[in-house]
Amino acid sequence: MRILTALAAVSLTALAAPAFAQQAKPAPILTTPEAKDVGTHARPEIARVTHVSLDLTADFAAKTMSGKAVLDILAAKSAKEIVLDVDDLAIASITDARGRKLAFAIGPRDAELGSALTVQLDGARRVTIAYASKPGASALQWLAPALTAGKTRPYLFSQGQPINNRSWIPTQDGPGIRQTWDAKITVPADLVAVMSGERRDGAAGVPAANGKHSYRFFMDKPVPPYLIALAVGDLAFKATGPRSGVWTEPSQLDGAAYEVGDVEKMIHAAEALYGPYRWGRYDMLVLPPSFPFGGMENPTLTFLTPTIVTGDRSNTDVVAHELAHSWSGNLVTNATWSDSWLNEGFTTYFENRIMEAVYGPERAAMYADLDWDGLNKDIAEAGGQSAPTTRLHGDPGATAGQLDYFKGSTFLRTIERAVGRTRFDAYLRSYFDRHAFQPQTSAGFLADIRANLIKGDSVLEDQLQLDRWTYQPGLPENAVHVQSPTLARIDAQLAAVKAGGPVSAVDTKGWATQQWLRFLGGLPRQQAPARLKELDESLGLSRSTNAYVRSAWAELAIANRYDPALPSIRAFVTSVGRGLLIHPIYEGLIQQGDWGKPIAKRFFTEARPTYHPVTAAQIAKIVGE
Structure with missing residues (x-):
């Protein structure tokens, strides 16, 4: 495939209008050959979902989300069926707007794509699916109280990107099939639900049956399905500006709010560059350590890893990155x-x-x-x-x-x-x-x-x-390399250490994460045990509270089979679930053959219950399980 001179979007002018009144016009889909999505079973050019309405209850004992999804459908006049994406959902029934049962079939499960759910429309343009997710849903992580900061209440969060939301929402789960959505989420009364859409109820929700509370949300702008996100837990909120704030567990709130305190400045800077912020609020949720990514750009509610909270705002590039996604990725x-x-x-x-x-x-x-x-x-x-x-x-x-x-x-x-x-x-x-x-x-x-x-x-x-x-592969010769004078000064200290100078002479006072990474990443991979001991004791690497430093130190120690660092590495991989920081550790251990493989398997066995299903599956592949 090579450059095409124009893009063709389906006009769908002859097709039925969507039922969701707030979406006057459905988002276009692309039908050019390079827009063919191999990650979905759907055939949106024939029949597509334009709106998803969820009414779900979170059952922490069963680790399931159950209830119904109502899908508004835009279909060609000749369309007899719609194909959806599901992954191990228990489908109880599918009906049309009048309550008539519709025939459906669930295809064989593909390990990567899940299954195709084919629904016979019989003229329907709105279908209701009664269903429940399974305890192993790849998008959902159910945390026991012990894995939270407060240690008293459970926690649930979702991670939909790239194609995991089909494990708890039956829809067409492809990034090119944009949909509006709304949701009512019912949870235990002592927990709070938040989602990546505008809140319709107050922070406490509204009372529901059996000691539960319900929370309602809506997103009236068409988004790719992977951006529908949910979290439920013992959550508190603190404003950081007129249209921004942070959610997290109460004991973590002040530290998180300080760390992201520059977010309003970032929003103003972004708008000055590339136009208005179109999503209303920009709130953030700092999750427990098992969150698998640095951040996730869910509209109106960015999800953030707690590893960015280092007390010096040196990792606010993660916040800037997720905010920038409000234009490139979400828009x-x-x-x-x-x-x-x-x-x-x-x-x-x-x-x-x-x-x-x-x-x-x-x-x-x-x-x-x-x-x-x-x-x-x-x-x-x-x-x-x-x-x-x-x-x-x-x-x-x-x-x-x-x-x-x-x-x-x-x-x-x-x-x-x-x-x-x-x-x-x-x-x-x-x-x-x-x-x-x-x-x-x-x-x-x-x-x-x-x-x-x-x-x-x-x-x-x-x-x-x-x-x-x-x-084409590789890096073209016209590539621009921006060079930092600050990091050049780190390079000078690094050169002295490489030449045999004492590590104690390295002045780390005031170093931000980026300076630490330049120094540790620039050290030769082969080091004598005495030098590794000197590095650890002089720089406090095994004791560092900076997750980026701990990860970089672990990589260096593993490359040299440095046993004294293993207790610190074990403590790190069993307390942090961010893939960027732990993948290299497991990969390094496996590369060390007979020394490292059993260590990697032992660490993973202990840590696996604390990892998000996405992370656990990735690490399982690395260690050969």
């Missing part, structure tokens, strides 16, 4: 996961611009410089410049490491350098406006930038090498 979404760089690369570039606006050019330069290190590491570990997984557009989930983030943002920074920041900012702002609430492909982006920025300039076209960046 304009990759139509398939083959083009996830359209979400993550754009967002990483935008994140850096927010950080520059709020904290200054040098802090932004530190992040960009570290991303450059990460990009080259990913390319090397993938097998070098010719490795297929170093392409931006490729098979879903097949890109190397964080290449979608790092190569994608470097691509955009290279365009900015070539055309000038003012011109590029004007283009990006218009791009988000043109494609707001729509899916996008690599081919569509390249067609857009050629039409609206390059405008036939053959010299600029040759200079940018758009097709090579997008479709």
Whole structure:
């Protein structure tokens, strides 16, 4: 597949209108060949879901969500059926708007995609599915009280990206099939429910039967289904500004609120760059340690890992990143996961611009410089410049490491350098406006930038090498590398240590996470035991409260089979579930063969109950279970 000159969206003008009144016009879908989504069973060009209405009860004893989903359907006149995505749902019945039972069939379960649920429409344009999720639903993690900060009440949270929401919501679970939604969630009365939509009830919800409370939410803007998110727990709220605030467990609230206290500045900076924030509120939820990612950009309620709470706001780039997704990802979404760089690369570039606006050019330069290190590491570990997984557009989930983030943002920074920041900012702002609430492909982006920025300039076209960046492996020679003077000073101290100088001479006072990562990542992988002991004792690595430092130290210790670090590593992997920080630890242990494999399996056996199902499945593959 190569560049197409235009994108074709289904007009559906001859099809029935959706029932959801707040959505006057359904979001378009893309029908060009590169927009074919292999991650869904759905055939949205024939019949598609436009709105999902949930009425569910959380049962913490059974670890299930049960109730009903009402789906509004837009279908061609000739459509006899609609195909949905489900993964191990217990379907009790499916009926139309008049209560008539509709025939349905659940296909065989695919390990990655779940099953196709095919419903015979018999003229229906609204269907009600009575169902329940299973205890092992891949999107849901049910935490016992012992795994929370308060230790007294259970906790539930969902993680839908990329295709896990089909394990608790029967819908068409593809990023290009945008849907509005509303929900009523019923939970035990001593718990609070929050979702990625506007609240219809107060913070305490409304009383329901059997000692429960119900909470209602709605999202009147069409979103990809993976952005429907839920959390239930002992939650408290603190405002951080007129349209922002943070939810978390009460004992963690003040620290979390301080850490994200610059968020209003970030929102203003983002709007000044690329246009208005279109989602109403920007609240955040700091989750328990088992949350698998740094953050998740759920609209109106970003989910955040507690590992960013270090007391110095040095990891607020995670907040800036998830906020930037409000434009790149949530507003304009990759139509398939083959083009996830359209979400993550754009967002990483935008994140850096927010950080520059709020904290200054040098802090932004530190992040960009570290991303450059990460990009080259990913390319090397993938097998070098010719490795297929170093392409931006490729098979879903097949890109190397964080290449979608790092190569994608470097691509955009290279365009900015070539055309000038003012011109590029004007283009990006218009791009988000043109494609707001729509899916996008690599081919569509390249067609857009050629039409609206390059405008036939053959010299600029040759200079940018758009097709090579997008479709070819490796890093083109025109890539822009931003270098940080602050990290250059770290490099000088690093050079002294590499030359045999004492670690005690390294001045770490005032180091932010980025400086620690530059130093620890720059140390030679092979170290003598005495040197490792000196590093640990002089720098307090095993005792660090910074999760990024602990992870980087674990990687170095494992590379040298340094047994004295194992108690600290065990404590870390059994208390942190963020994939970015623990994947390299397990991978390093496995690579160490007979020494590391049994350690990895032992640590995983102990830690597995504390991991989100997504993380547990990933680590299980790494350790060979």
